[in-house]
Amino acid sequence: MPRGILPGMTFALPDTEFGARAARHLTDDVVAWLTLVDASGTPQPAPVWFLWDGSSALVYSMGTAKRLEHLRANPRVALHFDSEDAAAHVVVLTGEAAVDEDTPPVHENPEYLAKYGERITGGWGSAEKFASIYSVPVRIHPKRVRGH
Template identity: 50%
Template structure:
């Protein structure tokens, strides 16, 4: 689903999925209202993204009830729009943050600065969610 890197849009999508530190994850609340949340994420190089979440985050209930989600990056004033749609799932087959080398490579500096260490971060954000991207659009 991720556009081919041979196109300018595909290259831009891949760059943002690799370099950006946060993405807006929008779930749908019980009353049908969109609920955007800024989250850290890890792209798997294919059609998957991984986030770690607080156990009490309402988005987990939203995902269990309605797994269709959208994600988007800040658009830099409207000229760099990337919107992804997909299906989210709370999973238990992902390692905790301290045992996820790719996550630590991307976020270690931010984790250490804000939480002190990966163990403390993992205690605060223990619930992994996997998102399978099914559509990408933008300009």
């Protein structure tokens, strides 16, 4: 479990119009931007597919991705979404991420397949093939959300 996240501690979006908009992004968006920092402190944003469970986001990473090395050195991350129109409706979550050994591989994750299954089979032929490449589940535990 990432530093600063206590067992049983969950993240909740604010009960506001902004919170509702953030919830729509978390459930409806296909792509989010995951930003972490490398060893030199340079931000490294990357588009990712993600699955929101109500309190954390799941991303599957390539096993060879530098992202994993960066996360082990510094688990602090940001997850943000494309704004809907001319920089309106910005949503940024900040928190910590870590490899989640308890999460099943993509081809055994029905919720992830429900969201991305057609894209996976269209691009990789099968969920098993995709899972062999994107083999490392990373769990993002947000602590804060900001935006407008």
